[in-house]
Amino acid sequence: MGIYISPPAQVHIASTVQSLFYGMIHANFVLHILIQTAHGGAFIVSFGICMNILLKRRKGHYQYHLLATAILFILVSANFLVYMTYDAVKMCFYGSNPVDESNRCWLPTTRFFDAQYETALASSSVADAILLWRCYVVWGKRRKIMILPAFLYVAAHVVGLVLASSDVVVMGNWFGYDEKTPLSPISVVAVSAGVGLVSTTIIIRVTLGNDNMESTVVLSRATNIEDGVAARVDISPSAINLKQEGTSEWPSMLEHEFDGSSRSSGNAVTVD
Incomplete structure (x- = not known):
């Protein structure tokens, strides 16, 4: 024995569920945009501090550090803008409730996912290159120490670039076109492994350097x-x-x- 619900009540319930569903997604997109904005602001502050230090000290090849930092800032800013635009379009798409054919949002003709992934990969390559150079300097420019981190750096970004340019996996249908997910977790894990290895070697070197400070002339x-x-x-x-x-x-x-x-x-x- 079931409960009879009149057609008008069914329409009302369906409309309420739809409103709640799209309202939750809308709030999720808003939260996502706020978090990205906070991260972008923190990065801008860090970039300003870094540039200020480099311009004040001007030691060694500081001009190359300035150039690398500026390129990294441009790439990260581009990635931030692409993510923000993508989220804004999705928020508009879901917020307009396209099920009842009231969608009037602009539908993009470009693949935002590709732009997101490629700008993130490019900024990661620049950031990791800076980290590799600092590790090389900290270890007294000993090339043997850098063989494994350098290999992981090249391998991870080459694999990521190949996967980004190939349709390995196709899933989902956003805004009328298929969005691909080119096994990005593999490249992310590889990049993270390289960064973790380089960071660990820097920490070890700094620790050993502090121990040797006791026997070094300081005054x-x-x-x-x-x-x-x-x-x-x-x-x-x-x-x-x-x-x-x-x-x-x-x-x-x-x-x-x-x-x-x-x-x-x-x-x-x-x-x-």
Whole structure:
């Protein structure tokens, strides 16, 4: 035994469900656009800080860093605009409730998904190239360290480019045309693996560098001691900490090197 619902009531229920469904999708698109706008704003702030630092220091080949950063900003901005436009079109399409033939939105003739993926791939290649260069510099320009990260970098982006230009998988029908999904998770995983490997090597190098800082000269100054002999005092970070704490003991890494050009003998003396 079923419940009888009159045709007018059926139409009303269907209309209510449709309104709720498209209203939820509309809210989802709005939230998506807001999140992307927040991320875009954070990236603009980071870009401004980076450019400010590069312009102030101007060390080494800073002009190449400026160029790479500017190219990355342009690509990310293009990707952001494509995503925003795509979401706005989908929001209009669903918000107009096309089921009741009231759709009056502009239907795109281009494949937004292709533009999204290709701009994201291009910006990723530039960002990863900058990261690879920084890792190369941090590791003292040792090429052997960079073999595996460089291989993953090239392989991931080549595979991503090939998949983006081929119709591997076709799914969905948005705005009257088929939208392809070219196995993007594979390329994303490959790119993420390369970035993770490079980041890990940088962290290891920085950690090792901080450990070696204890035995590295951090302060060098000339002073006069007895008999007018010039001595250069090299103080490690631990020695500075002891001195700041008022401790009279000096660590074993304190080293005096006597200048041979002084009036006394130039023998080097190490204080243990």
